[in-house]
Amino acid sequence: MIEPLLNCKDAELTHNTQKATPVVLSTRLRLARNLLGTPFPERASLAQRSDILSKCSDHLSGLGKMKKGSFFEISELSDLEKQVLVERHLISRELCESQQGSGVYINKAQTCSVMINEEDHLRIQFLKTGFHLKNVWKQIDRFDTELEEHLDIAYDSEFGYLTACPTNLGTGLRASVMMHLPGLVLSDQMERVIRAVNQLGITVRGLFGEGSDATGHVFQISNQQTLGEQEGDIIDRLGNVLKTVIDHEVNARFKCLEDSRSKVLDQIGRAYGVLRNAHVVNSAEAMNMLSLLRLAVDFEMLPESNRAEIDRFFIECQPGHIQHATKSEIEPDERDVCRAKKLREELGSLPALDFDKLADLT
Structure with missing residues (x-):
């Protein structure tokens, strides 16, 4: 249908x-x-x-x-x-x-x-x-x-x-932005950021809203107040907060590279290898490893042209999409096998990670 x-x-x-x-x-x-x-x-x-x-x-x-x-x-x-x-x-x-x-x-x-x-x-x-x-x-x-x-x-x-x-x-207006924040998560700064934005009337939720987990280092950040404020003011206030969060995320990424360069590169390399070769991958694993591949694009270790494909997998590797592709409701273990197969087939053409690119960024 x-x-x-x-x-x-x-x-x-x-x-x-x-x-x-x-x-x-x-x-x-x-x-x-x-x-x-x-x-x-x-x-x-x-x-x-x-x-x-x-x-x-x-x-x-x-x-x-x-x-x-x-x-x-x-x-x-x-x-x-x-x-x-x-x-x-x-x-x-x-x-x-x-x-x-x-x-x-x-x-x-x-x-x-x-x-x-x-x-x-x-x-x-x-x-x-x-x-x-x-x-x-x-x-x-x-x-x-x-x-x-x-x-x-x-x-x-x-x-x-x-x-x-x-x-x-x-206003009845809820404005939200889906943000990819691996730097803040890996540097253990995310909780502090959440507390700070909450004090400004901004809420932070997981990928699918209230009550969901922030798998893949993906968060929804949105306004809480709808009464007593014009729509344009809500948009401006949220936008200013989000620009600050973006700045903190970018700084956190470079801080991670300065403090734990080998660890970050190892995580990216392992994610690249697993996604291209694994035969069993659950949805949480897929999200977290795709997050690291997206970070590789941000670090120019993978071409910018691969970003849209990686972003698409954030959605298409979810349990419902995997089952719908097989035309049947299958058990979690079988879903994990189908997900891994999809990732192997569709990410098999990715170029090799260019670790030398990081020298130009740090």
Whole structure:
């Protein structure tokens, strides 16, 4: 059912060839919106939820951004299909567990997905590879404006946009950036950075959001406050914090090279060898070793042209994607064998690591 989506060669997070920054993997902005005079999804009856789903999906289909997009009712997707969409960051784990009358509309390039009847009637999110907070904000703001021309959205002059959870009141905006931070992790500075940004109203989560692990040294960093602050101010404040985190990450990488050069190079070399030769690799191992290969690209030990391929594996080596590729739900041990085979085949053409390049960087 989701095969056309997965086979799309224009997908932003899996087939984007634009140059990403060394530290930032992707940018994601999400808006929470609700229809005026209609109960929030958890309080709505099945008939009301179905009516909301039909009404919202009809309006979304008429928007230019959704041309040639795909609509899925969650109740009609298998557990495996839902898992794949979560791994692509196109739906939330909460939507997977929702009642009947929920769905998602995803545009062809997978840069925009709109969840219907998750916690709120509409959860609109825009994605883009790299560090593009202001650019993505302009896109989602235009989309939101166009959507409000067709739907009556619940808004209060004092509290702003009304949402099911009070933490989303006001702008309803959650801006986040996926960051690759091996330097801070390897130098044992990550906990200190997390504490510092938390004091600034910024939260740090793992790869798949709240409650998930930061495998592959990948973290989601986002704003917490949505009330009492304009959208532009939220974007600017988060952007300034993230630029500081990027500076600390770059400094930490060079500090690691100064203090533990042989250890860092050994870790990169071992990851390179294992990914190209191993016959059993679990998802956590794959993520952590792919992180080291991405670091090798940052250190110019591998060509920049390999970055997009490595970033794609961060998603395609997840359990759901491995199972979907085999057309069956397989046990973890068999998944680990299939994952290793995929990595051997697709990374077999990588050039040799150029350790001499580090002499120019340090």
